[in-house]
Amino acid sequence: MDFGFGINRSSTIDLTKTDNGLFRRVCSEEPGARTCMACGSCSATCMASDLSGMSIRKVLLAMQRGQDIRHMLSKCMLCGKCTMVCPRGINTRRLVLTICRLYD
Amino acid sequence: MIYEGKKKIWSDYQKEIPDDHWYYVRSCIRQNFFPASERMFTEITRGVLGRDIYETPHHTTCGGIAYHCDTIPQETAMTIVARQFALMTEAGYENYAPSCITSFGNYAEILETWREYPELEAKIREDLWKACRREFKKPKCLAHSSDLIYHWRDEIAAKARFRLVDRETGDALRIVEHIGCHYAKMFPSKGVGGAEYPYVLAGMIESWGGQVVDYPERRHCCGYGFRQYHVKANRGYCVGNTVKKFESMEPYHPDAIITNCPGCPYFLDRWQYVMAEQTGRTYGSDGFGIPVLTYEELAGLVLGYDPWDLGLQLHQVAVEPLLDKMGIKYDPQAKYLGVDRENLMRPQLPEHLKCF
Amino acid sequence: MKENVVIIGGGIAGMEAAGQLLSLGYNPIIVEQQDHLGGHVAQWHRLFPDMIPAQELVQKLGESIAEANVFLETRVNFVNRLSDGWNVMLSNGINIVCRAILVASGFTLFDASRKEEYGYGVYDHVITNADLEAWLNGSADRRVPFRPESMGFVHCVGSRDMKAGNTQCSKVCCTTAIKQAIEMKERFPDSNVYCFYMDLRLFGKKYEDFYINAQKQWGVQFIRGRVSEVSETMEGRLQVKAEDTLSGRPVKVQLDLLVLMSGMVCNEHSSRMAGMMGLDIDSDGFIRSRDNEYHIVESNRPGVFYAGTCTGTKTVPETVCEARSAALAIHNYLKGR
Numbered sequence: 001m002d003f004g005f006g007i008n009r010s011s012t013i014d015l016t017k018t019d020n021g022l023f024r025r026v027c028s029e030e031p032g033a034r035t036c037m038a039c040g041s042c043s044a045t046c047m048a049s050d051l052s053g054m055s056i057r058k059v060l061l062a063m064q065r066g067q068d069i070r071h072m073l074s075k076c077m078l079c080g081k082c083t084m085v086c087p088r089g090i091n092t093r094r095l096v097l098t099i100c101r102l103y104d
Numbered sequence: 105m106i107y108e109g110k111k112k113i114w115s116d117y118q119k120e121i122p123d124d125h126w127y128y129v130r131s132c133i134r135q136n137f138f139p140a141s142e143r144m145f146t147e148i149t150r151g152v153l154g155r156d157i158y159e160t161p162h163h164t165t166c167g168g169i170a171y172h173c174d175t176i177p178q179e180t181a182m183t184i185v186a187r188q189f190a191l192m193t194e195a196g197y198e199n200y201a202p203s204c205i206t207s208f209g210n211y212a213e214i215l216e217t218w219r220e221y222p223e224l225e226a227k228i229r230e231d232l233w234k235a236c237r238r239e240f241k242k243p244k245c246l247a248h249s250s251d252l253i254y255h256w257r258d259e260i261a262a263k264a265r266f267r268l269v270d271r272e273t274g275d276a277l278r279i280v281e282h283i284g285c286h287y288a289k290m291f292p293s294k295g296v297g298g299a300e301y302p303y304v305l306a307g308m309i310e311s312w313g314g315q316v317v318d319y320p321e322r323r324h325c326c327g328y329g330f331r332q333y334h335v336k337a338n339r340g341y342c343v344g345n346t347v348k349k350f351e352s353m354e355p356y357h358p359d360a361i362i363t364n365c366p367g368c369p370y371f372l373d374r375w376q377y378v379m380a381e382q383t384g385r386t387y388g389s390d391g392f393g394i395p396v397l398t399y400e401e402l403a404g405l406v407l408g409y410d411p412w413d414l415g416l417q418l419h420q421v422a423v424e425p426l427l428d429k430m431g432i433k434y435d436p437q438a439k440y441l442g443v444d445r446e447n448l449m450r451p452q453l454p455e456h457l458k459c460f
Numbered sequence: 461m462k463e464n465v466v467i468i469g470g471g472i473a474g475m476e477a478a479g480q481l482l483s484l485g486y487n488p489i490i491v492e493q494q495d496h497l498g499g500h501v502a503q504w505h506r507l508f509p510d511m512i513p514a515q516e517l518v519q520k521l522g523e524s525i526a527e528a529n530v531f532l533e534t535r536v537n538f539v540n541r542l543s544d545g546w547n548v549m550l551s552n553g554i555n556i557v558c559r560a561i562l563v564a565s566g567f568t569l570f571d572a573s574r575k576e577e578y579g580y581g582v583y584d585h586v587i588t589n590a591d592l593e594a595w596l597n598g599s600a601d602r603r604v605p606f607r608p609e610s611m612g613f614v615h616c617v618g619s620r621d622m623k624a625g626n627t628q629c630s631k632v633c634c635t636t637a638i639k640q641a642i643e644m645k646e647r648f649p650d651s652n653v654y655c656f657y658m659d660l661r662l663f664g665k666k667y668e669d670f671y672i673n674a675q676k677q678w679g680v681q682f683i684r685g686r687v688s689e690v691s692e693t694m695e696g697r698l699q700v701k702a703e704d705t706l707s708g709r710p711v712k713v714q715l716d717l718l719v720l721m722s723g724m725v726c727n728e729h730s731s732r733m734a735g736m737m738g739l740d741i742d743s744d745g746f747i748r749s750r751d752n753e754y755h756i757v758e759s760n761r762p763g764v765f766y767a768g769t770c771t772g773t774k775t776v777p778e779t780v781c782e783a784r785s786a787a788l789a790i791h792n793y794l795k796g797r
Contacts, residue, residue: 008344015713109581300576
């Protein structure tokens with residue numbers, strides 16, 4: 001039967017069913033990743049961010065919520081500026097490389 | 105679940121409900137959706153319980169639907185409501201009982217607004233006088249008609265011919281209670297039991313022998329939400345919310361849902377067909393849906409009225425499994441016969457949702 | 461004959477002030493409603509940031525006031541203004557004439573059941589920060605599951621909440637939540653622990669280290685969003701809904717235990733006291749200091765002084781410091797300085 005409309009899917013992130021295994025594996029190698037307080041300094045200074053939507057803050061969050069991050073990671077130019085500004089001293093450059101290595 | 109904790113909250117949200125002499129106003133849409141419900145209210149309250157319930161044909165819409173759809177300003181809705189109060193005053197009544205939840209919310213909101221802004225009330229009184237030369241007193245008590253059935257629930261239980269109990273197993277039937285959003289979410293103190301754990305329908309279920317199902321999405325809207333449904337492009341959102349509720353309640357295997365709102369029973373009932381057609385999913389047992397009843401229909405069943413006189417043949421979801429469990433006798437051949445055995449014609453049956 | 465100073469409230473503020481007044485040569489008289497000294501702190505398990513047992517502090521303070529007069533399970537029935545002092549009538553029939561009164565009547569923990577949507581007192585596994593401290597102290601609580609897989613802490617319950625009538629920040633709950641999250645992780649290392657916060661306010665010495673530790677060592681997950689509603693699932697777990705403001709999307713999660721960080725509100729006893737002595741009440745509902753910058757321990761009435769949380773939300777070290785300051789202020793007042 002075509003009603004001319006569908007059934008909207010819920011947009012809720014169900015944490016009980018979310019697989020954040022990648023985030024936990026990344027953190028076992030880069031414990032600093034857990035100390036992000038989402039201040040946004042990384043995205044604010046990122047060369048790629050403005051044009052491509054790349055954001056370390058969003059990558060860290062998306063991993064914890066079990067969402068796909070490949071589209072963001074591939075935009076990183078590994079310049080290291082975010083590492084320089086992070087108030088929590090997270091080695092973000094190495095973090096990106098670690099995530100890429102663990103992704104597959 | 106700590107039942108005592110709920111009882112404590114219920115005791116905090118009890119409202120004074122006068123026992124007699126009510127000015128009753130019908131809903132715009134309920135008589136189309138569930139044709140016998142409001143008639144059953146007057147029949148039960150006057151005939152069975154012997155109360156004085158007054159109605160007037162001069163009553164109109166309260167303007168609530170238009171107000172919530174954002175198509176009329178609140179002052180207009182207020183003047184319409186002022187006229188309803190004038191009719192009540194002229195009839196010599198002080199207790200006002202709307203049958204519609206949105207009306208009830210609308211009246212509560214307007215009375216509260218006037219309490220906070222008396223100058224607005226004065227302006228509306230003036231507008232009403234200019235428009236139709238009427239004056240009004242504000243009701244002493246505003247109660248939804250489900251509050252009244254709640255108030256008289258034990259009297260109904262004492263006269264009941266059937267109980268919300270499975271005749272074969274002796275178990276209490278599992279009933280989902282769904283409260284219209286405008287009942288107490290805006291003004292928790294105006295609802296029996298408050299907004300988080302409303303008791304108005306739960307009290308009826310308990311009094312009539314059933315068991316209340318408390319499921320995680322109990323507070324969620326039925327999906328109707330005026331602008332969701334009335335704009336076709338938003339209907340997917342509307343039914344998406346309904347899906348959320350049914351997915352959440354299904355594991356409890358409810359035997360029925362009862363509601364106190366005009367829209368909720370309609371959408372909870374009809375959307376079961378839409379969900380079944382679109383996804384093949386049904387939520388009752390053996391391919392049936394979960395029957396959805398208004399509280400008047402449920403009161404009627406408990407008191408022993410014929411299900412077809414209650415208009416249950418106009419429900420999308422088959423109510424027969426519920427009738428069988430309660431041990432209510434009915435004539436399957438008479439289902440689609442109307443008043444004076446006029447043939448209402450058999451509807452086409454859906455593909456996925458099992459109906460008779 | 462040593463001069464009397466009546467101290468209303470035998471929590472840590474009253475105790476510390478009494479100890480100081482003793483060594484300054486006065487006769488402090490503590491009037492306490494409860495059957496024990498130490499107030500809320502006496503029920504607490506460990507104190508941040510060094511995690512010393514709360515009992516240790518209460519015991520130390522107790523030793524310092526061994527010489528003081530203490531009336532337990534006693535209320536102040538009435539206070540009269542005399543020409544050069546106050547007459548305090550106690551519920552045990554004793555009258556005390558004094559020139560100085562110290563109000564140290566503390567706070568009340570916000571009644572979490574008022575936030576009906578969280579289901580405290582309705583759902584089987586919802587407790588408060590105080591309940592958890594009592595459990596950590598060894599008292600049995602059936603609401604705490606034997607082996608919780610997931611648990612959550614809700615910050616700001618009854619604090620920064622217009623609807624609950626308390627707009628103030630209770631100051632200590634952020635750190636307490638993190639402290640308790642770590643304590644639970646120590647007991648249940650495999651569990652998921654979520655903190656639902658609006659802002660994390662970790663202003664005190666070493667509080668930030670606590671936060672970093674919770675993130676780095678314990679993997680506590682911080683979700684920036686206020687919990688909107690809690691329900692119980694068929695299995696008796698809790699379904700918690702919030703908005704994850706950082707994702708910009710709603711989240712829900714099933715938990716085995718939910719801890720509500722009830723905030724501090726002015727207690728009914730303080731308001732009664734204020735009424736009897738003609739003390740001003742501040743806009744946050746607490747008793748009003750002469751000003752909130754310089755004269756924190758002083759009141760608008762002669763000879764009436766304050767210490768601790770009767771004038772606002774405070775940490776343990778702040779309360780203790782204030783008590784010392786109040787003792788000195790009383791000393792100066794009585795010496796006519």
